[in-house]
């Protein structure tokens with residue numbers, strides 16, 4: 101079975117056209133999952149390929165969003181261009197599928213989604229950075245990004261109008277990220293909300309196990 105394919109993208113910010121290596125969905129095999137549901141992959145790691153970055157202006161987004169994003173409003177466009185130019189001065193990107201490069205690309209997608217007010221995707225970008233740091237054994241950096249992801253999930257829950265179907269996932273991450281960061285009371289509080297409101301969801305099933313672990317430990 102083939103693992104990779106090449107896709108051509110057009111950048112929604114600068115119009116640049118470029119090609120990027122992508123992973124076939126069917127080629128991905130999950131071996132196990134960590135406490136926060138981080139998948140551990142058997143062969144190819146799709147997180148190294150998930151974010152598409154325009155090599156010209158550094159506009160970055162998840163592959164499935166990239167071309168459908170419309171940057172609306174002059175002020176938003178100006179702010180985004182300014183932030184990406186600053187990033188371009190500081191960070192040199194290489195066209196490689198390594199942990200280091202993927203972390204840089206998720207950091208850029210975090211900037212883009214934050215300017216576009218898509219807080220869930222900012223949180224997911226930071227969570228993936230934490231997971232990549234976990235894979236290369238850098239616990240301090242992992243913790244830093246778990247904290248940043250938690251803050252984004254908290255603000256998303258408090259201030260945004262999110263899809264009702266996203267709520268179990270958001271509550272699970274509020275619970276498990278607090279648990280990983282050693283905030284036991286906070287973790288228990290969020291698991292309780294998850295179990296009360298969404299007892300049938302898959303996240304509640306996992307949340308229940310985590311909550312029991314928490315009470316036993």
Ligand SMILES: [Zn+2]
Nearest residue numbers: 111114154157
């Ligand atoms: Zn571009």
